[in-house]
Amino acid sequence: MAATTTAPLAESPFAQDVDERLPPPSTLVLFGATGDLAARKLLPAVYDLLADGRLPERFRLLAVVRGTLDEASFRTHAREAIDAHARRALDERLWDALAPRIGVVAGQYGSPDLFRELAARLDADDERDGGPTQRLFYLAISPAFFADTARGLDEAGLGRGAEPPTRLLIEKPFGRDLASARELNAAIEESFEERQVFRIDHYLGKETVQNLLVLRFGNGIFEPLWNRTAIDHVQITVAEDIGIGHRAGYYDRAGALRDVIQNHALQLLSLVAMEPPASFDADLVRDEKAKALHAARPLDARTDAVRGQYTAGWLGGERVSGYREEEDVPADSRTETYAAVRVEIDNWRWAGVPFYLRTGKRLPLRTTEIAIAFKPAPHQPFRGLDAPPPPNELVISVQPNEGATLQIAAKMPGTALRMRPVQMDFQYGTSFLRESPEAYERLLHDALLGDATLFTRADEVEAAWQIVDPVLEAWEDPDSGGPEPYEAGTPGPRAADALLAQDGRAWRPL
Amino acid sequence: MSALADADARERSEWRGEDVGVAEVAERLMALNHEHALHEHGHAATRTLNLLVAPGEDVAQPALEQQLAGLADRHPSRTIVVREHAAERLDALVAIDCTIGAGAGSAGHCHDMALLTADAERLAHADSLGRPLRVAGLPTVLWLPGIRASRAQDPLATLALAIVLDSGVASGAALPLAFARAAALDAERVRDVAWLRLRRWRRHVAARFDDPAARGLLGRTKRVELRSCAPQQASALLLAGWIAARAGWRLERLAPAPGGWSGVARRADGGAVELVLGPPEQPDLTGIHGLALHAGAETIALTAPVAAPNPARAFAAALGMFATPTPGYGAALAALLDGLAAT
Numbered sequence: 145m146a147a148t149t150t151a152p153l154a155e156s157p158f159a160q161d162v163d164e165r166l167p168p169p170s171t172l173v174l175f176g177a178t179g180d181l182a183a184r185k186l187l188p189a190v191y192d193l194l195a196d197g198r199l200p201e202r203f204r205l206l207a208v209v210r211g212t213l214d215e216a217s218f219r220t221h222a223r224e225a226i227d228a229h230a231r232r233a234l235d236e237r238l239w240d241a242l243a244p245r246i247g248v249v250a251g252q253y254g255s256p257d258l259f260r261e262l263a264a265r266l267d268a269d270d271e272r273d274g275g276p277t278q279r280l281f282y283l284a285i286s287p288a289f290f291a292d293t294a295r296g297l298d299e300a301g302l303g304r305g306a307e308p309p310t311r312l313l314i315e316k317p318f319g320r321d322l323a324s325a326r327e328l329n330a331a332i333e334e335s336f337e338e339r340q341v342f343r344i345d346h347y348l349g350k351e352t353v354q355n356l357l358v359l360r361f362g363n364g365i366f367e368p369l370w371n372r373t374a375i376d377h378v379q380i381t382v383a384e385d386i387g388i389g390h391r392a393g394y395y396d397r398a399g400a401l402r403d404v405i406q407n408h409a410l411q412l413l414s415l416v417a418m419e420p421p422a423s424f425d426a427d428l429v430r431d432e433k434a435k436a437l438h439a440a441r442p443l444d445a446r447t448d449a450v451r452g453q454y455t456a457g458w459l460g461g462e463r464v465s466g467y468r469e470e471e472d473v474p475a476d477s478r479t480e481t482y483a484a485v486r487v488e489i490d491n492w493r494w495a496g497v498p499f500y501l502r503t504g505k506r507l508p509l510r511t512t513e514i515a516i517a518f519k520p521a522p523h524q525p526f527r528g529l530d531a532p533p534p535p536n537e538l539v540i541s542v543q544p545n546e547g548a549t550l551q552i553a554a555k556m557p558g559t560a561l562r563m564r565p566v567q568m569d570f571q572y573g574t575s576f577l578r579e580s581p582e583a584y585e586r587l588l589h590d591a592l593l594g595d596a597t598l599f600t601r602a603d604e605v606e607a608a609w610q611i612v613d614p615v616l617e618a619w620e621d622p623d624s625g626g627p628e629p630y631e632a633g634t635p636g637p638r639a640a641d642a643l644l645a646q647d648g649r650a651w652r653p654l
Numbered sequence: 655m656s657a658l659a660d661a662d663a664r665e666r667s668e669w670r671g672e673d674v675g676v677a678e679v680a681e682r683l684m685a686l687n688h689e690h691a692l693h694e695h696g697h698a699a700t701r702t703l704n705l706l707v708a709p710g711e712d713v714a715q716p717a718l719e720q721q722l723a724g725l726a727d728r729h730p731s732r733t734i735v736v737r738e739h740a741a742e743r744l745d746a747l748v749a750i751d752c753t754i755g756a757g758a759g760s761a762g763h764c765h766d767m768a769l770l771t772a773d774a775e776r777l778a779h780a781d782s783l784g785r786p787l788r789v790a791g792l793p794t795v796l797w798l799p800g801i802r803a804s805r806a807q808d809p810l811a812t813l814a815l816a817i818v819l820d821s822g823v824a825s826g827a828a829l830p831l832a833f834a835r836a837a838a839l840d841a842e843r844v845r846d847v848a849w850l851r852l853r854r855w856r857r858h859v860a861a862r863f864d865d866p867a868a869r870g871l872l873g874r875t876k877r878v879e880l881r882s883c884a885p886q887q888a889s890a891l892l893l894a895g896w897i898a899a900r901a902g903w904r905l906e907r908l909a910p911a912p913g914g915w916s917g918v919a920r921r922a923d924g925g926a927v928e929l930v931l932g933p934p935e936q937p938d939l940t941g942i943h944g945l946a947l948h949a950g951a952e953t954i955a956l957t958a959p960v961a962a963p964n965p966a967r968a969f970a971a972a973l974g975m976f977a978t979p980t981p982g983y984g985a986a987l988a989a990l991l992d993g994l995a996a997t
Contacts, residue, residue: 156869157900158860161982163853166861197854197958200861241957 167592169202169277171266175253175293176284177207178221181315185346186284187222188230189584194242195232196581198589202273204245208253208262215248222246231582253289259300266302276308280591283314290314291331298335305337312336313591315344316407317398318600321616322609329602342591343600347408347512349583352546354598356415356514357424359540359548366538367420369518371493376535377647379515380412382503383654385459386510387632388481392472400451400483401612401619404503410437410487410608411600412514412542413499417489426596430604437607439491440499445618450628450639452482454506457632464506464632480619480627481505484640486647487611500644500651506632508654512542515652526561533563539652546580547571668749679746679768680786687766690750703973704794705731706784706810710802711738718799721969722767723751732789733767736780736806744783745771780806784813795976799823801832811839816976820847820969821888826910829888830994837991841984847972848888849983855893855942856982858958872901873921874949877928881935881944882914890931890942891915895993896986903927905993917993 172190174182193199207218227234249265251258270276279302283293294312297303302310319325332341347353360366382404388395395403414433421428443449455466467473467481482504489499518536533553540548548570556562590598618624628637635654644650667690669682709718722733752764770783788794796814798807801824811817817839824832836844863869878897882890898905898919908917917929934943946955
């Protein structure tokens with residue numbers, strides 16, 4: 145055979161055949177690595193990503209811990225966390241591959257020495273392992289330290305303009321009102337560019353939430369109906385059966401409106417209400433979400449919002465305490481454990497279509513769902529019916545059973561013309577054999593890839609605060625009364641029912 | 655009809671018929687479903703696919719049933735199994751299998767199955783058996799268990815969106831037959847479990863050669879080594895074939911060797927690349943666990959840590975990916991067959 149000279153290939157000849165690219169070489173720096181979030185979610189997510197072959201060959205995890213915890217002790221801690229919480233059973237070979245990639249930097253979060261030491265360690269590890277890695281800083285710490293930590297990283301050369309590139313991952317709460325959110329955003333912006341900041345709302349990592357976009361924009365039948373012409377109203381429910389556990393310190397200062405409505409519920413609303421993006425590009429999607437939030441009318445505490453607080457009651461056959469009897473909750477607390485709001489979106493698509501959002505603790509069951517209630521048929525040709533069939537409803541269940549149900553009317557078998565609502569059901573569990581990745585797996589993987597689509601941008605955060613701020617302000621007024629008591633195990637305060645009843649509607653039963 | 659319940663909370667209702675017509679089988683399936691619904695077990699009939707199954711003679715029915723039972727939990731389907739027997743007639747067994755949800759509020763699910771046994775002539779027209787029994791509107795996938803081809807394979811393939819097989823069930827001298835059988839089918843529709851097992855390896859290889867320096871080595875490579883356990887030989891060969899195909903090498907020889915396979919590929923510049931597929935360095939390791947490309951003193955070595963392989967998961971994943979194209983598979987298979995043919 146005649147020898148020929150071949151030019152080097154311009155790109156990987158193998159890339160054309162892979163369904164998913166691996167992230168570039170990366171170091172994940174975990175602040176708060178010994179905390180609850182790291183143990184329950186982040187360390188297991190790293191392990192599950194490794195088990196699924198979704199981490200780059202050069203991947204390291206650097207735990208930033210307070211005090212003097214050594215590497216061996218942290219690895220033991222990480223192994224226990226993975227064993228207890230990972231989706232997949234702990235496999236010794238995988239653990240053997242992961243353990244040497246875990247390192248520790250110990251120190252005090254406020255100390256400049258810590259950040260200098262961290263920067264030196266990152267460089268040394270890169271040099272030892274054969275090249276630079278992108279650095280992701282996950283702040284699984286109190287939001288009170290977000291700004292200082294971002295500044296410390298920047299001062300150590302790991303923030304704006306850093307090379308190798310860096311990203312900052314933070315999770316809500318992003319402020320406690322519009323003013324503090326703006327302050328936090330501004331402080332972070334001094335140290336990191338917006339494109340480097342990945343704000344996590346873990347609801348956006350859930351499969352069904354992403355499926356909402358596919359349902360809307362991947363199918364031809366829904367979008368023509370997705371507007372004020374066909375839709376009567378939308379209900380978004382984030383119900384929890386648990387109480388506040390040991391989170392009284394945080395929860396009593398926050399309340400249900402800040403804890404869930406301002407972020408999770410309004411993020412879901414923005415996905416339901418947004419216009420179709422031109423493409424599934426991170427900024428185009430987030431532009432549309434932000435526009436929807438900006439179009440939402442700021443709430444009026446007198447007419448659009450209801451609050452409640454649970455009292456002792458029965459749940460699942462067990463007697464449970466009231467909120468004010470929970471550990472570390474002041475006996476005269478006015479914090480709401482239930483919030484329901486009516487949001488009006490002032491644009492052509494949604495004018496006159498209310499979005500009802502509710503969340504609460506100690507409700508009868510744990511469920512997160514989006515219910516699209518369609519308008520009834522304009523004319524019923526079926527004479528002699530006792531009652532017209534109920535309107536169609538599309539219910540997207542986010543948790544615990546991910547799926548979607550479309551309720552339609554059907555004729556009951558028999559000689560008489562009787563109708564009954566029936567459900568067309570799609571359940572992830574029975575339609576797809578693949579287990580869904582945990583939300584944190586998806587979000588960590590996206591952050592490693594630099595895909596910000598499922599992360600919240602600063603302007604979205606501020607727009608969401610803008611909607612709820614008037615209510616927060618009104619409720620903080622001592623003369624505004626307090627939350628209406630509701631018995632644990634019931635669907636919430638009576639005022640919540642009245643909020644919909646005044647519009648001639650009712651909540652979906654819980 | 656019989657109703658069976660066992661300790662692991664499964665129920666089966668079934669009907670058997672000898673010398674029947676396919677219309678009667680369809681009626682019995684429908685009747686069984688109605689009867690089942692009347693009992694109000696509260697378990698949804700769950701079907702994600704029409705799964706046609708054409709086992710070769712090398713697949714024993716009990717082993718197939720065991721695989722199907724395991725598959726049902728992951729991918730409940732309307733399953734239609736077509737087998738051959740000597741008698742000139744069609745026999746049928748239709749059944750509904752239910753998994754009972756454990757605990758209050760948990761959902762159970764049910765799926766149905768028809769086992770058709772027929773003579774060679776009927777099998778040559780097996781599409782006419784499968785067509786009336788499919789659930790309208792569901793995608794149809796053909797599964798070819800075993801290595802030997804069933805007479806029903808080609809006619810049933812005309813009904814299927816995708817054809818699932820596993821070259822990995824073959825080893826040693828049977829591997830070329832398995833690859834040849836896969837290549838004879840429409841590569842666009844084939845979902846080979848042995849190829850799908852390589853997903854993470856392919857991602858790692860693609861990522862490694864994002865580096866221009868690494869790509870440069872492809873033009874100078876003199877030796878490729880792959881280490882894998884014996885059950886993964888088909889996957890290892892496919893990985894080698896894929897690397898050769900995409901690197902622009904032509905496989906000139908590929909043959910079984912002690913402990914594995916060996917071969918020679920030719921680079922575009924005429925240089926030879928020695929291929930060595932050997933056993934793992936540690937005997938307890940499973941899967942593919944090492945790939946190295948050598949060019950003189952330069953070496954690119956890749957390892958991809960993997961959990962112990964789970965055959966049921968791999969097969970279920972292959973079924974679940976029926977709608978997903980598998981680019982690169984056809985090229986890998988063609989490269990391997992070139993090497994095998996030249997040997």
